[in-house]
Amino acid sequence: MTGSGGRVTLNDVAERAGVSRALVSIVMREAPGASDATRARVLAAAQELGYRPDARARSLAGRASHLIGVMFGVGVGAFHFDLLEGLYAAAEERGYNLILSPVTRGRDEAKAAESLQDFRFDGLIMLGPPTAEPLLAGRLPVVVVGWHVDHPRVDVVRTSDETGMAAAVDHLVSLGHRWITHLDGGETLIGASRREAFLAAMRRHGLGESMRVVPGGQAQVDGQRAARQLVEQGDLPTAVIAYNDDTATAVMGVLAQQGIAVPADVSMIGWDDSEAAALSLVGLTSLVQQPAELARLAVQRIVDRINGRRVLQREIVLQPQLHLRQSTTRPRPSS
Template sequence: MADEQPWPRRRVTLADVAKHAGVSTALVSIVMRDAPGASPASRQRILAVAKQLGYRPDVRARSLASLKASVIGVLFGRAGRFHLELIDGLYAAAEERGWDLVLSALTTSRDEKRALASLHDFRFDALIMLGPPVAEPLLAGSVPLVVMGWHVDHPDVDIVRTSDEHGIALAVQHLVDLGHRRIAHLQGGTGLVAVARRDAYIHAMRDRGLGTEIRVVPCDGEDQLDGQRAARALLDEGSELPTAIVAFNDDIAAAAMSVLGQQGVDVPGDVSIIGFDDSVVAHSPGIDLTSIQQIPHEMARLAVDRIIARTSGDAVPDRDLVLEPELQIRSTTGPAPA
């Protein structure tokens, strides 16, 4: 048998597999559906031919032919490395349960409505939203829907998120324990998650008697370029630098580290920095970032479980599932400078 072919130029059909295997299309369909009616030898031969030809099931046709829900639409946007880790977790959780994912991206020219329109072509049965973080999702109440990362008041929307309040409080307390008072926050845009983390920072500072030290530096968005701009704005203000920074996410924190380092500011000797997500960025060589840990694969598993429970008609006791994060302390935080 020749090596498996690269991605075919046109979609390989059941008829193509049947022709090359020398069997009927009906028999190939039986094997692909893992239904009874094919001998072990025929099944093995058909699967080998399908692999060689690069056959992949037609998700839309299978969804239409099935009597149960099988396709989850996923809406995601430009939100740093953490969303990529969530998507990886969603693929793993869905595959384990025999479901399929169809992704649709949000961009600067492609809003929620347009991204959902492309998902409709796949007849998706449920929706998981990683973005945009909106208070009223367009399909709330129309399909089983889980949002990941923020709170929605709609009673028909399930939520899987990490407690921003608890996570930011852990970060601020860690810095206070190290002697820091001038603690700034780099805010990642104006979305619901960014506002929630900013408010959590303000609350944590006031709770610790540091209300007069509150300093919020806005970012245009959530990626490393936005973090670089925010760090430069912090340097250009002309006022005294904070001794510590709590960033919206790891991408912004890593970018701030880079800009400060270029200007001769030592991390953590002069400024301690904490990120949020504990993504692969935090673990990268040369960064070793203290970060508030979210667990994307666990969050993804819980989101898929919620979808399956809703489509099966099972009871869901609490639609707002809030996970408590932990602070992973690494080399970017240290005692406040004298």
């Protein structure tokens, strides 16, 4: 027999174990007041019935909830979903659950934060939106993944845009490319960071006059629009560095439709080293971001903050590596 709606309740567990509901509550809250034998009997009954504690009710009861809020953007590419998968795995290892709150075009950071208030979560991991002043900063532990934040109460786990973009430009220049275009990620903090890193890397090689930035975005449709713009303008670069793999593969698809070959006519570099890069028709050279490691470090940091452990360094920056595939080669002799 189970409670209303088919959900197993504390009363069901108490009846199966032959103890009071209050005693079951003590066991489930890991509070003192029950013998080892009683605890074992109650836990066995709970397992037999398939009882799962109500995380929301537990969080409202005044004790540590073991809940981590996660705010993330929808429609920003496959990389964020790889991050989410890594967060679930890392949180489970540490005995925490995740509460997800998406950010969409019609649901901004404020609304996403408001929906999380239904739960007394212990800390927040932000995969988006990339903002310089997270709304919940200073009110509880906050870790952002992917971009730099100056706020002293916000921790950062990210990949170095500067190192990654320098590696991409260095590789192309070593092949003989001079006319290189960056398809940027739009008006976001990460997009701006990679754009500035591209400009700096090109200037370092004395290529300030031949560099070019095409406005883009984070989704495949942004890559398609940018590719059509490049084709319509008629003055194709010899190489393109895209904001991410999603936009890079979209560009490759549009170029192929126009009879423009990658890499013979245009070399292409993406960012993230996602499954899309490995499975694209022409293997995509891409910068490795290690989403599982970023997620592990983010969970480790938020749990340290939740438990009041000393943190020596507020920002963790991983150094990306360039994974070479078939999408880059030397430019044609006439280029």
